[in-house]
Amino acid sequence: MPGGRLTHDERVRIASGLTEGFGFAEIARDLGRPTSTVTREVARNGGARGYAADRAHRATARRAARRPPLGPPDAGSAADEEARRAFVEEFATMLTAAGIPRMVARVLSCLYTTEAGSLTAGDLVERLRVSPASVSKAVGYLAGIDLLRRERVGRRERYVVDDDVWLRAWAGNARTHLVWAEAAERGVAVFGRDTRAGGRLAEMAGFFGRLGDDMSGGPSDAAVADVLTVTAALVQVGAPVRPAVLATALGWAGARVDAALHDAARRSDLTGPVSVHRRRGGGYAAIPKLSEAQRAKLTTVVRSS
Numbered sequence: 487m488p489g490g491r492l493t494h495d496e497r498v499r500i501a502s503g504l505t506e507g508f509g510f511a512e513i514a515r516d517l518g519r520p521t522s523t524v525t526r527e528v529a530r531n532g533g534a535r536g537y538a539a540d541r542a543h544r545a546t547a548r549r550a551a552r553r554p555p556l557g558p559p560d561a562g563s564a565a566d567e568e569a570r571r572a573f574v575e576e577f578a579t580m581l582t583a584a585g586i587p588r589m590v591a592r593v594l595s596c597l598y599t600t601e602a603g604s605l606t607a608g609d610l611v612e613r614l615r616v617s618p619a620s621v622s623k624a625v626g627y628l629a630g631i632d633l634l635r636r637e638r639v640g641r642r643e644r645y646v647v648d649d650d651v652w653l654r655a656w657a658g659n660a661r662t663h664l665v666w667a668e669a670a671e672r673g674v675a676v677f678g679r680d681t682r683a684g685g686r687l688a689e690m691a692g693f694f695g696r697l698g699d700d701m702s703g704g705p706s707d708a709a710v711a712d713v714l715t716v717t718a719a720l721v722q723v724g725a726p727v728r729p730a731v732l733a734t735a736l737g738w739a740g741a742r743v744d745a746a747l748h749d750a751a752r753r754s755d756l757t758g759p760v761s762v763h764r765r766r767g768g769g770y771a772a773i774p775k776l777s778e779a780q781r782a783k784l785t786t787v788v789r790s791s
Contacts, residue, residue, distance in 0.1 A: 491546070492519075492527060497539035500524060504534050507741040526632050529657040530648075535706070574599055574613075589616070593624040594633060597647045604637065604646040632658050656701060663698030667691045667752050675764050680778045688754075688761075695752030710756055712746035717757045717772055726769030 492500075496517055503513035510528065514521040528534055531542035574595045581591035596613055597605055605613070610621045625645055628634045633655060637644050670691035677684040719732060733743040747770050750762035760772040774781065 492523070494539065494543045497527070497542050500527060501537055501539040504528070504537055505741065507744050522630075522632055525658070525661065526635070529661075533657075535709075570599065571613075587624075587627065589620050590624045590627045592616075593621060593645075594628055594647070597634060597645060603648065604644045606642050606644050610645070631655075660698045660701035663694045663701065664752075667693075667695035667698060670694065671751055671764065675766055679761070679763060679773065691752060692754050696755060699753065709745070709749055712742065713750045713753065713756045714758075716743065716746040716770075717750055717760060717762055720762060720770060720772035721760060726765045726767065726771040728767075728769045732770075 496519075499517060500513055503516065508516075510524045511521045514524045517524070527542065528537050531537055531545055574592070577599065578588070578591040578595040581595060582588050586594070592614055593610060596610060597603065607618060607621050607625070610616075610625075611618055614621070625634065625636075628645075629636065634645050634647050637646050667690070670687045673687040674684050674691060677687065679685060679688055715736065716732060719736065720727060729743045729747055730740065732738075732747075733740045736743065747762065747764075750757050751764055751770070754761045754775070757772070760774050762770055762772055764770055776784070
């Protein structure tokens with residue numbers, strides 16, 4: 487059920503959806519789960535290209551087995567407790583300086599420095615000496631950006647930060663950059679690359695596409711080879727081509743062609759002297775990396791020679 491642990495069958499359906507090229511939101515809707523649950527599951531278990539249901543299920547079981555038993559707030563001398571409180575505030579101040587809201591930073595710092603990595607709302611209220619409403623708002627913020635998860639134990643809800651919280655935050659930033667790149671890419675198709683707006687959007691798509699890929703580890707050698715192949719095919723045809731036509735001509739699965747075209751459109755640094763663009767009708771074309779003035783001049787010179 488929503489909020490509970492993913493079952494093996496659900497992980498199989500996630501893997502199947504990724505193979506078929508569905509986005510996280512589509513897969514989540516099919517499962518009846520929040521999109522954040524699917525994105526976190528995939529990010530923690532190999533990413534979209536490396537996710538495997540059986541391996542993810544075993545890894546989750548191992549993490550659960552390693553988790554220490556839940557207990558009361560950490561014990562220690564008064565001096566130790568005071569030192570811990572001071573560090574929590576120091577750590578929170580550092581997070582606040584990085585742009586995280588103050589109360590959110592305090593809650594995250596408090597959770598991250600507990601032995602079990604989890605606390606209830608009552609624990610947080612007691613430790614931070616703030617109102618339940620303040621804790622609730624901070625927890626909602628952190629859950630929304632995948633920096634904590636909720637876990638029900640009996641009648642109580644605990645808030646948990648996993649050991650890989652920063653890795654997931656990094657992966658979340660990478661996904662955000664790729665979403666921005668894809669949005670800018672759609673804008674290029676709407677405004678046209680030769681317009682000033684389209685040119686700016688193309689630069690944005692290229693920048694955030696490279697940044698997102700670099701943060702995700704970059705495309706594999708096989709993915710780069712596929713980009714070069716579909717680019718060469720588009721150059722050979724010399725006109726916009728729909729993905730289904732390319733799939734038939736190359737003898738590839740549709741998902742493979744879609745992935746290669748997607749990467750080619752985002753990463754113009756991989757496509758040599760041409761850029762790959764998606765046209766309004768759904769087809770893709772390879773366009774020489776020349777300005778409109780250069781192309782016009784070249785056409786005039788060639789026709790007159």
